Amino acid sequence: AKHAGRGRAMHYEALMDDDRDLRREMEEALRAAVARGEIDVVYQPIVRARGRDICGVEALARWTRDGQPVPPDVFIPLAEATGIIDALGPLILKRACEAARQWPDLGISINVSPAQFRNPYFPDQALAIISEAGIDPARITLEITEGYFIQNPGRAKLVMDRLKAGGVRIALDDFGAGFSSIGYLIRFGFDRMKIDRSLTMAGQQSIKGGAMLQATVALAASFDMPVTAEGVETAEQAAFLHLCGCDQLQGYFYGRPMSEKAICDLIAPPAAS
Ligand code: C2E
Ligand code: CA
Ligand code: CA
Ligand code: CA
Numbered sequence: 001a002k003h004a005g006r007g008r009a010m011h012y013e014a015l016m017d018d019d020r021d022l023r024r025e026m027e028e029a030l031r032a033a034v035a036r037g038e039i040d041v042v043y044q045p046i047v048r049a050r051g052r053d054i055c056g057v058e059a060l061a062r063w064t065r066d067g068q069p070v071p072p073d074v075f076i077p078l079a080e081a082t083g084i085i086d087a088l089g090p091l092i093l094k095r096a097c098e099a100a101r102q103w104p105d106l107g108i109s110i111n112v113s114p115a116q117f118r119n120p121y122f123p124d125q126a127l128a129i130i131s132e133a134g135i136d137p138a139r140i141t142l143e144i145t146e147g148y149f150i151q152n153p154g155r156a157k158l159v160m161d162r163l164k165a166g167g168v169r170i171a172l173d174d175f176g177a178g179f180s181s182i183g184y185l186i187r188f189g190f191d192r193m194k195i196d197r198s199l200t201m202a203g204q205q206s207i208k209g210g211a212m213l214q215a216t217v218a219l220a221a222s223f224d225m226p227v228t229a230e231g232v233e234t235a236e237q238a239a240f241l242h243l244c245g246c247d248q249l250q251g252y253f254y255g256r257p258m259s260e261k262a263i264c265d266l267i268a269p270p271a272a273s
Contacts, residue, residue, distance in 0.1 A: 026065075026075075027084070030084055031082075034079075042060050042257040043096075044060060044250060046109070046249070046254075047254050049246050052254070054267060056141075058108075058250065061076065061111075089122075097129060100139065106263075108141070118152075123159055137166055142170050144171070146178060149188055172193045172194065174196045175195055192227070193220045195228065195229045198231075203240060214245075227245065229251075231251045232252075235253065
């Protein structure tokens with residue numbers, strides 16, 4: 001760009017400005033949507049590997065902007081970068097706890113971003129929301145990725161222990177998607193590990209992938225970390241993951257993320273007319 005003509009450099013800068021403006025606009029739209037409570041939460045079934053009956057759901061946030069869905073992979077990072085997560089996180093947790101009241105037999109998993117974990121008020125605030133909703137904290141699993149545990153292990157461990165003392169469970173999310181060292185992560189005492197979809201896929205694609213998956217699940221289990229496999233899309237994957245020792249399965253094969261109402265129908269099917 002340095003050697004480009006003056007006109008071109010200006011054009012480039014104008015583009016950058018456009019980008020910034022678009023981001024700004026999206027930030028303001030998200031801030032307004034969160035303030036008005038216009039964020040939806042959908043629920044994806046989680047089944048027991050043995051029996052394939054539903055035992056829980058994972059809450060996933062949804063935002064529709066001017067009739068267009070914005071993927072969580074876009075608006076969650078935006079919320080984290082702008083502080084909007086401080087309002088969005090509690091909103092999602094509250095919604096999910098209220099929904100969970102209708103499903104006393106199901107566990108409920110809720111994603112927590114590193115930015116929330118970093119907030120010193122987070123553990124007390126989260127425990128208060130759960131208690132106000134009248135949900136047994138033992139039914140709640142907070143899912144967190146390894147990033148903050150690697151960056152700031154001391155602080156992360158303190159927050160985790162405070163939450164666990166309050167009775168909620170903590171799952172290590174997206175295992176196998178990053179550069180995770182299971183040997184390092186095991187010492188934190190996560191209650192559960194969630195195998196990322198990429199590892200679920202790798203497990204079926206080659207002998208080595210299969211061996212890696214098997215060894216990972218076995219090691220986790222030997223440290224009392226039961227394993228949920230994510231991104232299960234076929235019966236073959238389900239059978240292999242069960243064989244490896246995963247006790248819970250989640251993926252499109254069992255159900256896509258769905259509305260609160262759809263989960264109610266799933267666990268108590270409406271009588272046929
Ligand atoms: P995640 O926590 O790993 O959630 C699983 C994602 O995989 C979801 O995408 C889900 O719809 C998708 N998925 C589930 N089963 C399958 C499958 O069989 N095949 C495929 N291809 N995909 C499957 P989603 O809802 O788009 O969420 C993406 C990510 O955004 C989540 O990944 C999570 O990191 C983040 N996210 C979503 N909702 C929240 C939230 O409420 N709070 C926070 N902090 N993050 C959230
Ligand atoms: Ca998750
Ligand atoms: Ca995940
Ligand atoms: Ca993910």
